[in-house]
Amino acid sequence: xxxxxHFVPRSDITAAENIAAFVSLxxxxxxxxxxxxxxxxxxxxxxxxxxxxxxxHRIRISFCTLSSVEGKSPISMREPFREFAKAYIRYLHxxxxxxxxxxxxxxxRAIEQALTENGELPFAHKIDTQILNRAGQLVKAKFFPAxxxxxxxxxxxxxxxxxxxxxxxxxxxxxxxxxxxxxxxRVGREFEQRRQxxxxxxxxxxxxxxxFRTSTEPADVIITSAAALMCAAPDRVSEVLxxxxxxxxxxxxxxxxxxxxxxxxxxxxxxxxxxxxxxxMAEIVQKALTNIRQHTEESRRIASWYECNPHNxxxxxxxxxxxxxxxxxxxxxxxxxxxxxxMQWIVQQSIATEPQGRRTTVLFTDVECAILKLxxxxxxxxxxxTGLKYSEALFIVQKNCFHSxxxxxxCMIEPMCQQHISDGLGARTAHGASSVFSRLGLTEEDxxxxxxxxxxxxxxxxxxxxxxGLSQLDIAKWxxxxxxxxxxxxxxxxxxxxxEQLREAVGDDSQMFGPLARVEINSPMxxxxxxxxxxxxxxxxDIGFCIHDFxxxxxxxxxxxINCNEHVCIKGDNAKAQRVRQRLAEARRLLGAAEAGExxxxxxxxxxxxxxxxxxxRLEELCRLLDDPSIPEGSVIQLANPMADxxxxxxxxxxxxxxxxxxxxxxxxxxxxxxxxDIDETKAMxxx
Numbered sequence: 147x148x149x150x151x152h153f154v155p156r157s158d159i160t161a162a163e164n165i166a167a168f169v170s171l172x173x174x175x176x177x178x179x180x181x182x183x184x185x186x187x188x189x190x191x192x193x194x195x196x197x198x199x200x201x202x203h204r205i206r207i208s209f210c211t212l213s214s215v216e217g218k219s220p221i222s223m224r225e226p227f228r229e230f231a232k233a234y235i236r237y238l239h240x241x242x243x244x245x246x247x248x249x250x251x252x253x254x255r256a257i258e259q260a261l262t263e264n265g266e267l268p269f270a271h272k273i274d275t276q277i278l279n280r281a282g283q284l285v286k287a288k289f290f291p292a293x294x295x296x297x298x299x300x301x302x303x304x305x306x307x308x309x310x311x312x313x314x315x316x317x318x319x320x321x322x323x324x325x326x327x328x329x330x331x332r333v334g335r336e337f338e339q340r341r342q343x344x345x346x347x348x349x350x351x352x353x354x355x356x357x358f359r360t361s362t363e364p365a366d367v368i369i370t371s372a373a374a375l376m377c378a379a380p381d382r383v384s385e386v387l388x389x390x391x392x393x394x395x396x397x398x399x400x401x402x403x404x405x406x407x408x409x410x411x412x413x414x415x416x417x418x419x420x421x422x423x424x425x426x427m428a429e430i431v432q433k434a435l436t437n438i439r440q441h442t443e444e445s446r447r448i449a450s451w452y453e454c455n456p457h458n459x460x461x462x463x464x465x466x467x468x469x470x471x472x473x474x475x476x477x478x479x480x481x482x483x484x485x486x487x488x489m490q491w492i493v494q495q496s497i498a499t500e501p502q503g504r505r506t507t508v509l510f511t512d513v514e515c516a517i518l519k520l521x522x523x524x525x526x527x528x529x530x531x532t533g534l535k536y537s538e539a540l541f542i543v544q545k546n547c548f549h550s551x552x553x554x555x556x557c558m559i560e561p562m563c564q565q566h567i568s569d570g571l572g573a574r575t576a577h578g579a580s581s582v583f584s585r586l587g588l589t590e591e592d593x594x595x596x597x598x599x600x601x602x603x604x605x606x607x608x609x610x611x612x613x614x615g616l617s618q619l620d621i622a623k624w625x626x627x628x629x630x631x632x633x634x635x636x637x638x639x640x641x642x643x644x645x646e647q648l649r650e651a652v653g654d655d656s657q658m659f660g661p662l663a664r665v666e667i668n669s670p671m672x673x674x675x676x677x678x679x680x681x682x683x684x685x686x687x688d689i690g691f692c693i694h695d696f697x698x699x700x701x702x703x704x705x706x707x708i709n710c711n712e713h714v715c716i717k718g719d720n721a722k723a724q725r726v727r728q729r730l731a732e733a734r735r736l737l738g739a740a741e742a743g744e745x746x747x748x749x750x751x752x753x754x755x756x757x758x759x760x761x762x763x764r765l766e767e768l769c770r771l772l773d774d775p776s777i778p779e780g781s782v783i784q785l786a787n788p789m790a791d792x793x794x795x796x797x798x799x800x801x802x803x804x805x806x807x808x809x810x811x812x813x814x815x816x817x818x819x820x821x822x823x824d825i826d827e828t829k830a831m832x833x834x
Contacts, residue, residue: 150240151176155312161271164312165230172233178240185232188222192247207235207247212255212284223258227268231258234304252289253300256281270308271315278305278320291327298324344605346598351377351606353588353596358434364441365548366582368562369570371434372541376603378427380611380625383564383600384413388529389540391439391446394432395420406431411532412626421624438540445543445559449536452559453526459514460557473500473507482513484544484556520545520558528561536561564600572597617718617779630720689725690715708764709757711785715768718779723772730765737762 153171155164173185179192193205209228210220223231231254235247244250260280261268278301285297305320307313346354354377358370375386390409397405407422408431423431451460461469465481468474479488492499492508495516499506524530528539536542541562545555548566568574572581575595583589583596590596604625611621622630684693687707694701694712707713708729715722737758743751764785771783 152241153237153311157312161313161315162269165270168237168311168313169229169233172236173229176236176240178236178243183236185236188228190232205246207251209251210255212252212259212288215255223255224262224268227254227258227261227270230270234307238303238307249293249296250300252285252293252297253281253304256284256288256297256301257304259284271313273305273308273314274316275318275320278318279323282323286324291325295322295324295326298322344602345609346602346606347590347596349590350596350598353583353586354598356588357582357586358430360586361582363585365550365566366570366585367437368441368541368543368547369567369582371437372562372567373571373598373600373603374430374434376600377607378423378431379408379421380604380607381410381421382413382604382626383567385410385626387541387562387564387567388532388534390534390538391442391540392538393540394435410626414626414628416623416626416628419623419626421626435540442540442542446537446539448544448557448559449526449539449542452521453535453537457518459517462556468510471510473502474510474513475502475505475507479508479513480553482557483517484546484553486553517557520555522560567600571600573599614780618720620779634721687713689722689729706761708761708768714782714784715772717772717777717781717783726765726768726772730762730769733758733761733765 151171153168156167179190180194183190188210189206189208191204191206208215208220209223209231211223214221222228231251234254235250238250239247257273257277258268260277261272263280281301282298285301286294288294289297299322302320302322305318309317309319354370354373357366358374361367361370372386375381375389376383388411393409395407395409397407399405403425405422406425406428407420409418410421411418448460459482461482465478468478468482471478474482476488476492479492480486483491485491489506497508497512497516499508501507522536526535526537528534528536528542536559539561542559543562545558545560546552547554547560548562548569565573569579570582572583572595575581575584575597581596588596608621608625611624616624618630622628622632684691686692689707691714692707692710692712693714694710703710715726717723737755740751740754740758744755768783768785771777777783
C-alpha cells in the first residue's frame with residue numbers, strides 16, 4: 147500500500163490555480179491505479195486496482211459524457227473539466243479505495259453536463275450549489291432510485307472536497323437531496339413489484355429442482371449444481387466461484403448427527419468461516435459438489451500440469467506420442483486442441499503452415515507456443531485474496547466448455563465466471579440465447595421464459611430467515627456480512643406475512659410473551675379465528691408492530707407506541723431493539739427534566755413526571771425481555787393487558803352498562819307501582 151498523499155491548497159492563490167496544482171499532483175505524483183497509468187488517456191484499465199474476485203474480464207472506466215455513456219461511440223468530457231475528473235478519481239481512490247468507481251464517475255459526468263448546458267466551457271472552479279442541484283436533477287432523471295441515491299452521495303462528497311481544498315470560487319455547504327428509497331412499506335403494488343424483481347418465482351424454483359435432477363450435459367450439470375449451492379445458504383456468486391475443491395467439513399457431535407459445513411471466504415470483508423449447512427440441504431449440497439468435481443477434475447489435472455511445467459503444453463494420455471513429433475497435421479492439431487476447425491484457429495494465431503503431400507502441417511513448437519499464451523492472467527494464482535491456485539479451485543473448466551458452438555479445448559483451462567451461470571439460468575433468453583430451462587422445455591406458469599439472477603437466491607433465503615424469526619445477527623453472519631444494517635435490503639417479508647406471523651403467535655406461550663400468550667378461549671372457535679379477531683391488521687413501526695385497527699378509530703395516543711396496549715415487538719430485530727434502548731435513554735432524560743420542573747414549582751410538571759415514569763417503566767421492562775436469554779429469538783413480546791379498551795370493547799362495555807342501568811330503572815318503577823296508594827309516575831321515574 148502506497149503512502150497516502152494529501153493535497154494542500156494555498157490560500158494566497160485563486161481556486162483555478164489550486165485546481166491546476168491539484169491536477170498536476172494527480173498526474174505526476176500519485177500512484178493510485180499504478181505507476182504506469184497513462185493519465186491522459188480517456189479510458190483507464192483499472193483491473194489490477196479493482197481486485198474483484200471471480201473476475202474474468204478487464205475493468206475499464208471511460209471519461210465520457212453522461213448522455214453518451216451507453217452509446218457505441220462514447221464522447222469524451224470537455225476540457226478543462228476532463229483533466230480535473232481524472233485527477234479527482236485518482237486522488238479519491240488513494241484516500242478511499244473502492245472496487246469500482248463507477249458511482250463517482252457518474253457524479254462527475256452529471257456535473258460536466260450541468261456546467262456545459264449553457265454552452266460554456268466546463269471549469270471545475272465554477273461549481274456551486276446551483277450546478278450541484280442541476281446535477282442532482284440529471285442523476286434522478288437518468289438512474290433508478292437506489293443508484294441515484296448513491297450517486298447523490300458522491301456529489302455531496304465532491305462538494306465537501308471542493309470547499310475543503312479551496313477548489314471552488316465560492317465555499318458551499320451542499321447536502322444530497324435525493325431521498326433514499328423507502329423499504330418500510332410492505333403493502334401495495336410497488337412493494338409486490340419490488341418483491342417479485344428481487345425473489346425467484348415459485349415456478350422458477352420448481353424448474354430449478356427438475357433441472358438439477360435431470361440435466362446431463364456437463365455445462366448444465368455444473369450450472370444447476372452451482373445454483374443448488376446458492377439455494378443452501380445466502381451466498382454471493384463470487385464466493386461460490388472461488389470455493390476450494392476440498393471445501394467440505396464434517397464435525398462429530400455427541401449424541402447428535404455430525405454437522406456438515408463448507409469452508410467459506412466472504413467477499414466483502416467478513417472473516418473466513420465454516421458455513422454450516424442446514425440438515426435438510428446437506429444431501430443436496432453433497433450431491434452438487436460431487437457433480438461439479440466429476441466434470442472439473444480434468445481441468446484441475448491440466449492446471450496442475452501447467453503449474454509444474456509452465457513451458458510445455460499438456461497432452462492427455464492418448465496423445466502423448468505427439469510430443470515426439472516435429473510437425474503436426476490438421477487432424478493431430480484437432481486432437482491436441484479440441485478445436486472443430488483447426489485450420490481456422492491456425493490462421494487466427496498466425497502459425498506458419500507447410501504442405502507435405504496432400505496434408506497441411508505446422509510445427510509442434512509453434513502450436514505449443516500459441517497454446518501457452520492462452521493461460522489465464524495471473525496463472526497459477528486463481529484468487530489473489532485467498533491465494534487459491536487453479537489446481538485447487540472447484541469451479542475451473544476446460545476452455546469453451548460453456549460455448550456449444552465452439553470446440554471445448556482439450557489442453558487449456560479457464561475460470562468459470564458469473565456470466566456462465568447467469569446465461570445458463572436465463573439471463574439472455576430475451577436476446578435469443580438458450581438456458582438450462584429452455585433446453586429442458588421448462589417455463590413459468592404463464593408460458594414465459596424462466597430467468598433467475600444469482601442474487602435472487604440471496605434475497606430469497608434472507609427473506610425466509612426473516613419470516614422464520616432468525617435473529618439479525620445470525621442472518622448477517624449466515625450471509626457473510628459485517629454490518630447487520632445491510633439485512634434490511636434483503637428483507638422482503640410482506641405485510642400479510644407479518645400479520646400472519648403475529649396471529650400464529652397468539653395463544654402460544656412458546657412463541658409469544660405477554661397477555662396474548664395466556665388467553666383462554668371458552669367460546670366455540672379455533673385459536674386461529676380468535677387470533678384474527680384480536681389482530682385484524684398490523685403495520686411496522688420504528689420499534690415493533692402496531693396491531694390497532696384503524697378502520698374503527700384513528701390513533702388515540704398520538705403514536706406514543708410504547709404506552710399503547712396494541713403494540714408488539716419481535717425479539718431478534720437488532721435495529722429496532724437499539725431504537726428501544728435509545729427511547730429508554732431519552733425517556734430517562736425527560737423524566738429527570740420533569741422532576742426538576744416539579745421541584746421548581748412549574749404548573750403541570752407532576753403530570754409529566756407521572757407520564758415519563760410510566761414510559762421509563764415500560765421501556766425498562768421491554769429491554770429486560772429483549773435481553774432475556776431464556777426468551778428465544780423471533781418471539782412476539784406484548785406489554786400490558788391486551789383486553790384493555792379498544793374502540794370495539796369500549797362500545798361493547800358502554801352498551802352493557804346502558805342495558806344494566808335501564809333494567810335497574812325498570813325494576814325500580816315496578817317496585818313503586820306495587821306499593822299501596824296513589825304514586826306519581828313522574829316521581830317514580832325520578833326516584834329510579
